[in-house]
Amino acid sequence: MKKPVGFPTLGLGLLMTCATLWAHHGSAISYDTARLWSTWATVTEFNYLNPHPSMKFDRTLKDGKVEHWDSELLTNPSALARAGWTRSRSVEALKPGTKVKLYVGTSRVGGFSGIVMKIENEKGENVVGERANVTGVDMEGVPGGLQPSAEDKKEQSNEKE
């Protein structure tokens, strides 16, 4: 199944919030934002930088192994700041070692790379963003989270050619 850019499958509220995303750097096209999933993770690095903040995180699998992920955040710093998520507040909320629940879209070629659409702290509060309506399939402890199927990868490969 080929994936749309994202907006036809996302809710209107999310669409309105995402305007900045599409306006800046065309993030959605690199990731499968139509099939989001959730996981608990530990922040290992967070960069509050243009054009979008980036974050590295670890997630522990059911067998105790640890996956190291790279990600970008959906919202750019100016929109975050205007929503009250200034640099200092965001860096504090995502300092290394912080445990967070993430809602992720895996990169469309697969692997441990994704876009983070929503972040919750251990109290269940939305942090570094205000996208409360995002949901995802629970993939806690499942290796790789939600990865594209072999068919999806093949189609993605065809699109590039």
Next chain:
Amino acid sequence: MKKNSHLLGVLAAALLVQNAMAQTPASVPDAYASSDKDTRPYDKHDLSGLWSRNTQQFKLPPCTECREHGPVPGYGYHGNVPPMTPEGQKRFEANKPSRGFDLGGKDAIAHPEVHPGMRRAVPPALGNDPQAQCNPLGAPRLVTFSGGGASIEFIQLKDRLIQRFEWTFDHREIWMDGRKLPNVADYLPRYNVYSIARWDGDTLVVTTTGFDDRAWVDHYGFPMSDQMVFEERYKRLSPNRLQLDMTITDPVIYTQPWHSDTKIFGLIPKESMSIGGWSGLLEDRCIPTDESLFNTFRDKAVGKK
């Protein structure tokens, strides 16, 4: 000399278009019907202020007419793209944008009525959008970009209008002191161009030349040449609404003048555009070192090492 003659021809054509537009009574399509309820008097010849196409971001009443009316998500020049010349087509195909429907994707196939320029997006790491290395957006992309997140500030002085753009924290001068456009062949082309303006009734007509043709018209990778003449028509419709219509005349690239969709901006009181009590535009720059770090994440997203 030949280049100068050619440019004069383009300018003449642009003036014809401009005059034709001037003779057409200003009409606002229903989709652009004003939501501004403010009835206070205002100066139609004063465009000063902070303007955005997403008023809700600043906790102001929604401006539905401000939203982009193009066929794909995102902000752009839009309008009906005219057929391209062979040279235009060649440059168009060389540009690989990351906006619009993704190349070969379901929406790209389902919407053949949408221009191919908006049905060819590739992941940023596989594209060649100049902004991925923080190259200047230039005009008109600075204008076509400004919308949802990023705003424009107009500073109107006696002799010029200065536009400040939040995304990339760039600016542009539009001279209103009666000067003529430069002979571009004698000047360096530049990203933020050479612009003059005059009032035509209550419409400020801006004419621009001197483009650096490495810039794109908008996020969809539509090309331009250094021979392009760009016209903007700004009209303050009400205290809190500003209308913009644009026309590109570039016979090197496009076989006919290209009119944009109408763009509507909402006025944002500076108190509403503030963080921590500090009002005004953010310094929302594209920083090459930051962009370079970010691109490592982008590369990984497409499997590049």
